[in-house]
Amino acid sequence: MAVKKVYELTQAGLDQLKDELKELVEVKRKENLEAIKEARAQGDLSENADYDAARNEQARIEARIAEIEEIIKNVKIIKTNDDSSVVNIGKEVVLYFVDKDKEATYQLVGTIEANPKNGKISIDSPLGKAIRNKEEGDTVTVKSETGKSFNVVIKKVV
Structure with a gap:
């Protein structure tokens, strides 16, 4: 059984990742699908550089979405409640x-x-x-x- 990786983030870091995920899903993914559609309309896909580039971008977007979803699913929020002068995570x-x-x-x-x-x-x-x-x-x-x-x-x- 694989060991589940836990990702330590501050609340601000988690919020930033959620914003990036929203941008990828709601904007970048849609723009990429449009680019693929336009490249397909150009005809022969075997020598179509625009199509290849759009498919590569699609793979990058989907990989990053999966990565962020994995992080969010296994996140541990860093909390620093103490007012001490000791250096630690979150300080x-x-x-x-x-x-x-x-x-x-x-x-x-x-x-x-x-x-x-x-x-x-x-x-x-x-x-x-x-x-x-x-x-x-x-x-x-x-x-x-x-x-x-x-x-x-x-x-x-x-």
Whole structure:
């Protein structure tokens, strides 16, 4: 029997996935079916690049719909009820990168919700693992996947 995978998401992350699913089902799927219909109308399908592209897009859309439905079916909402200054999933942290003399704010989230460009880092990333369960004021050495190390100071936990 296969082990059921559980996906950890914040409520905002779940809402975002539901919005994406709605867009795929109600808009993208319909647009794609229209594109397939138009490509079929062009005649010979064996050498029809528009038809091939539309079918490939259809496969991508349907795969993403199935993926999102699987995530939603097996989601665990991350809740942070405590007001402590301990870093954990769902918390927002202000970090000071010592070597770069730079501050950055991140929210710790589950792996599938992670998007560093948007300030969301995975709790399973090297940085996430290093700062997890640490407190405001702690200095932490982070070892990256490339083997390099750097220091961060946890300035604030919200």
